[in-house]
Amino acid sequence: KHCDTKIKKAHGCKNPDECYVDLESKIIFIIEKKFQQTSGSVCEKIQTPDFKIWQYSRTFPDFKIVYIYCLSRWFEKNCEAELEYLKYRKIPVFWGNSETYKEDIIKFMTSYK
Numbered sequence: 001k002h003c004d005t006k007i008k009k010a011h012g013c014k015n016p017d018e019c020y021v022d023l024e025s026k027i028i029f030i031i032e033k034k035f036q037q038t039s040g041s042v043c044e045k046i047q048t049p050d051f052k053i054w055q056y057s058r059t060f061p062d063f064k065i066v067y068i069y070c071l072s073r074w075f076e077k078n079c080e081a082e083l084e085y086l087k088y089r090k091i092p093v094f095w096g097n098s099e100t101y102k103e104d105i106i107k108f109m110t111s112y113k
Helices: 041-047 049-059 074-078 080-088 101-111
Strands: 018-022 027-034 064-071 093-095
Touching (some): 027 041, 027 049, 041 080, 049 064, 064 074, 074 080, 080 093
Parallel strands (some): 027 064, 064 093
Antiparallel strands (some): 018 027
């Protein structure tokens, strides 16, 4: 009932890796997980949060969309400009190989305002 079904589905916005909906606060947390060990075009995939936030905001107009990345450490050395951009856009990044990444994401979501 919260979805605007007239909005056309966009590629990459159909099934996020994880999604948590806070009905009380009207926030949808979209978590995208990216794992990479070798070179390739995967860096381009983390350049897309603005479009996806726009698309999800249209699809769920009554909700604030919070986009989160969970990345493997490969991105740290191979996608420096992209990570700088995510920081500039205030897109949270969590590191999947951290022993506490799940707890860190939960803490971020539960304290988000």
